Amino acid sequence: MKKLNRIIPLLGIFFLISSCSTEEAASVNDTFNNVHSLEYNSGAVIVNSCKPEPISLCGGVNYVFWGLGTFWGGYNPDHNQLTYTEYEDGSVNITGSFNDNAGKQCTTTVDVWLINPKSYADWSSGGGMAHIPDNTCSNVNPEDLTYYLLDETRSILEVSGCIDGYEDRNGAYDVLHSPTDLSKGFQIGNGGSLFDEGSNLGLSGWMKLVHQDSGETWDSDFNFLIPCEPEKELECETAFARSTDGSNCFIDNGFSRWGWVLGPISEGQYSYEIYAAAGQCDINKGELVGTVDVDYNDGDVNVTYNIDNGYMVDETHTYAGYDMFPTTKKGKATVAPGKYTIEENLSGEIFVIAHAVVCK
Structure with a gap:
């Protein structure tokens, strides 16, 4: 936390x-x-x-x-x-x-x-x-x-x-x-x-x-x-968008941290639920905090985070590309949010990862 x-x-x-x-x-x-x-x-x-x-x-x-x-x-x-x-x-x-x-x-x-x-x-x-x-x-x-x-x-x-x-x-x-x-x-x-x-x-x-x-x-x-009262300390959690069936959990693909990959998807508009604090990809442990909209059109990907009232978004990271996961400079697959980028001039099927840190 x-x-x-x-x-x-x-x-x-x-x-x-x-x-x-x-x-x-x-x-x-x-x-x-x-x-x-x-x-x-x-x-x-x-x-x-x-x-x-x-x-x-x-x-x-x-x-x-x-x-x-x-x-x-x-x-x-x-x-x-x-x-x-x-x-x-x-x-x-x-x-x-x-x-x-x-x-x-x-x-x-x-x-x-x-x-x-x-x-x-x-x-x-x-x-x-x-x-x-x-x-x-x-x-x-x-x-x-x-x-x-x-x-x-x-x-x-x-x-x-x-x-x-x-x-x-x-x-x-x-x-x-x-x-x-x-x-x-x-x-x-x-x-x-x-x-x-x-x-x-x-x-x-x-x-x-x-x-x-x-x-x-x-x-x-x-x-x-x-005599203003000090604003309370906010508690923040990491959150990831999830497909309806919950497939493509990071853990199932050899990573130690939880989270999900969306896709593969072709061009179109999609909406996904986003969960916070869902350790081990178990949504029963986490909390639904909003939705994520993915608009994939003419090679461009736009992702919108719709976080519920009562939460503040501290940061977001988005990946979109041909590979299931982004890679480091050495070519190693990673799920670290700091490595997420949206590739340009995409076509055909792609994968998306949508990550946020939400606070309340």
């Missing part, structure tokens, strides 16, 4: 808006391309999602947000409606809303994207550094953190409902990476929230907000903990 570890860490985030000016903020789009490659998959699969929790500011006030001059935000569950989501491609989305706790009735709605996760070694080799203020109270080691860039093209923040002299904060803001030279980024890891006592997994990150109407800018900072 093969085990596939896909453990998603607990994370946290820090957001602070500490100063303001009317100077237009510079875009970092060009700098992104110069310092770090900008890569993400907008259609990525969600691998973890949960509601963040506020930090205690080194034993002081609880909050998830500080900014727009003076107010704190999201200091209790009723004021914090954020969601943290991590995707299979490594990108992170912070979305939702929180209210201030200074009586200004401001509601802040965010949709912030982080991309390009890098280890400390990769981040520092590209000119980046850790951002750990002198007043941090977290037990944090820069080498234990993962570093991200803020995706300006998809990130936005909006404030509404402010009263008592804070009306000018209302409106939509562009969200830009800070600093603009990308020497520092969002940080995720043990102690990463920086202002939570201990070494809880968290995130801290800096950005610049630009009011889309007035052009007023605010340096900003996000910080909170995210």
Whole structure:
């Protein structure tokens, strides 16, 4: 049995808006391309999602947000409606809303994207550094953190409902990476929230907000903990497609491992069941995990693996050729999946082996 570890860490985030000016903020789009490659998959699969929790500011006030001059935000569950989501491609989305706790009735709605996760070694080799203020109270080691860039093209923040002299904060803001030279980024890891006592997994990150109407800018900072449950360890098994009568077991042909050869087949379309963990070619010991479709037409062979819901396909290997089994460079027959290839310009009768590793 093969085990596939896909453990998603607990994370946290820090957001602070500490100063303001009317100077237009510079875009970092060009700098992104110069310092770090900008890569993400907008259609990525969600691998973890949960509601963040506020930090205690080194034993002081609880909050998830500080900014727009003076107010704190999201200091209790009723004021914090954020969601943290991590995707299979490594990108992170912070979305939702929180209210201030200074009586200004401001509601802040965010949709912030982080991309390009890098280890400390990769981040520092590209000119980046850790951002750990002198007043941090977290037990944090820069080498234990993962570093991200803020995706300006998809990130936005909006404030509404402010009263008592804070009306000018209302409106939509562009969200830009800070600093603009990308020497520092969002940080995720043990102690990463920086202002939570201990070494809880968290995130801290800096950005610049630009009011889309007035052009007023605010340096900003996000910080909170995210108690996501680690994704369970997946258990993986090898699987082979099998003809209806179960003929051509590898073991019956002198090999020590189990599995089946399909064929010989002539041109046409075929469908076979695929079994996992069927040791000794005994399907009563294994599990039916889907089907395999073989399309042999005009000398070309296309094989489609239709694996049932509840399983993840870790890898596939397919053989198609005139010989019953593929051969090594020395001409010896083998059933090792790493040696499987689909020969080109086939004609007449051929053999097929369809192998997969499936996990659940």
